[in-house]
Amino acid sequence: MPEILQIAPMMPHVEAALGAAHTVHRLWELPDRAALLAEAGPRIRAVATNGHAGLEAGIMAALPALEMIASYGVGYDAIDIAACKARGIKVSNTPDVLNDAMAEMTLGLMIALCRRLPQADAYVRAGRWAAEGNFPLTGELTARRLGILGLGRIGKEIARRAQAFRMEVVYHGRSRQADQPYPFYADLEEMARAVDWLVVIAPGSPATEGIVSRAVLEALGPEGCLVNVARGSIVDQDAMVDLLGSGGLGGAALDVFAEEPQVPETLYAMENVVLSPHQGSATVKTRMAMGDLVVRNMAAHFAGDPLLTPVC
Numbered sequence: 001m002p003e004i005l006q007i008a009p010m011m012p013h014v015e016a017a018l019g020a021a022h023t024v025h026r027l028w029e030l031p032d033r034a035a036l037l038a039e040a041g042p043r044i045r046a047v048a049t050n051g052h053a054g055l056e057a058g059i060m061a062a063l064p065a066l067e068m069i070a071s072y073g074v075g076y077d078a079i080d081i082a083a084c085k086a087r088g089i090k091v092s093n094t095p096d097v098l099n100d101a102m103a104e105m106t107l108g109l110m111i112a113l114c115r116r117l118p119q120a121d122a123y124v125r126a127g128r129w130a131a132e133g134n135f136p137l138t139g140e141l142t143a144r145r146l147g148i149l150g151l152g153r154i155g156k157e158i159a160r161r162a163q164a165f166r167m168e169v170v171y172h173g174r175s176r177q178a179d180q181p182y183p184f185y186a187d188l189e190e191m192a193r194a195v196d197w198l199v200v201i202a203p204g205s206p207a208t209e210g211i212v213s214r215a216v217l218e219a220l221g222p223e224g225c226l227v228n229v230a231r232g233s234i235v236d237q238d239a240m241v242d243l244l245g246s247g248g249l250g251g252a253a254l255d256v257f258a259e260e261p262q263v264p265e266t267l268y269a270m271e272n273v274v275l276s277p278h279q280g281s282a283t284v285k286t287r288m289a290m291g292d293l294v295v296r297n298m299a300a301h302f303a304g305d306p307l308l309t310p311v312c
Contacts, residue, residue, distance in 0.1 A: 002302055003040060005063070007049040010072060014291035018048060021299065027059075037062040046070065046298055051093070052260070054078020068301045070294045073281075074098055074154075075231065076311050077204040084312055091311040092297035096153060097289035098281040103157035105280045106199060106229050107165075109253035113225055113274045114139045141165045147195035149188065149212070150202030150230065151177060158199060170195060173202070188212070192219035197227065204231030214239035217249050225251040229280050232258040241266050244273060255280050 003023045006015070018024050025044065030036050041062040049055055051073025057080060060066065068090040069079060076093050084091050112118060115138045123135050146162050148155045151171040159169045159182060169182045172191045176184040185191035188211060192198055198220050202208050212226070212235040220226060226249065228235055237258040243249035244267070251272040257263050260278055267273050281287065297307050 002045050003043045004046040004048060004298070005040075005044045005059075007047060007055065007059075008053045010048065010050070010294070011287060011291045013288070014048075014072070014294060017295040018298070021295075021302075022046070024048075033059075046301065048072070048294055048298065049079075051075040052078060055080070057083070068092070068298070068307070070297045070301075071311075072290055072294050075204055077231065077233075081312055089312075090301060090307055092293075092307045092309050093311050094290040094293040095309055097293060098286050099154050099157045101283045101286040102154045102201070102229060102280045103161050105255060105276075106154075106158050106201070106227060107161050109227055109229070109255065109274055109276065110141060110197065110199075110225075113227075113251050113253040113272075114141055116271075118274060119271060141167055141197075143167070144196040145170065145194065146197045146199060147172065147185070147191045148182075149173070149191075149198065149200045149234075151180060151182070152201070152203075154229075155199075155201045156180075158201060167197075189216050189219045192216045192224070193221070195220070196223065197225050200226070200228040200230045200234050202230055202234055204233050209233045210236050212236060212240075214243070217243050220249060222247050223250045225249075225253070227253045229255045232256045232260065237264065244270055 001021065001023045006024050006026050008028055025036060025040055027033060042064055044063050045065050045067045047055055047069045049069060049071050051071055055069055060083065066089055071079060071093045074093055074095045076091060079091060081091065120135050123129060143166055145168045148159060148169065148171040151173050162169055170185060170191060171182050172185045172188045200212060214236055217239055240252060241264050244252055253274040255276040256278055263275065267275060293309060297309060300307055
């Protein structure tokens with residue numbers, strides 16, 4: 001059976017399927033990675049990983065026979081795609097199957113922030129409703145303007161759901177998409193100034209690192225709200241924390257952070273923030289489908305067939 005390297009744990013059904021068709025070396029279980037790579041590295045033909053762990057350059061260099069990388073996740077910024085292309089290594093990811101879960105999570109975060117659901121829940125649990133009276137009034141999403149940074153597959157699903165709330169949708173990206181009905185902003189700062197909500201769903205990459213800058217956040221302003229379900233690297237996190245504390249930014253709903261799982265402790269006490277531990281695609285249904293794609297892409301490669309969802 002082909003020998004493969006698994007970088008991090010996956011769902012049991014994925015590991016069982018990979019183990020049935022391949023000889024699997026589970027990197028995270030081994031106390032001496034260097035010894036494994038020295039002994040088995042020359043025989044390893046494929047890698048199963050996820051979007052966060054990716055594949056370190058040192059490990060890739062120790063796999064001279066590497067033919068393909070199957071990544072469990074839509075983002076592949078933790079994999080050196082240029083190096084893969086140079087070596088002729090195929091890469092697959094798991095797009096589309098997580099679009100609905102990601103869009104649901106985005107709208108859920110928006111509702112939670114707007115209607116202050118975490119605070120309302122805590123208010124009831126602490127007995128304050130009976131003791132102090134009704135919870136303070138909140139905002140609502142209806143008829144507000146939503147700016148989407150990154151109108152890709154997931155961005156489009158977010159836009160459709162936002163329209164069900166009668167929100168006006170606009171977007172910013174690398175270029176205008178002629179087949180989309182939403183107004184396009186070529187300048188991100190200009191869009192931030194024009195919207196009530198800014199949703200970040202662009203790919204993480206050197207090109208997008210820090211593009212939601214202090215200037216963009218200041219343009220969003222004291223009444224504006226930021227939602228990040230993409231990558232923490234896209235937002236200037238220090239500027240965001242500072243503006244949330246000073247009132248320069250109205251609120252933030254965050255599923256991703258710059259150095260996960262580390263979260264700036266200053267955010268913990270902020271009432272204008274909703275925090276989530278990178279749960280965007282974390283539903284049983286979606287993770288099952290993502291895992292199946294990893295298995296099917298690897299099977300297609302070793303059968304000599306085209307990858308189902310190729311990155312390169």
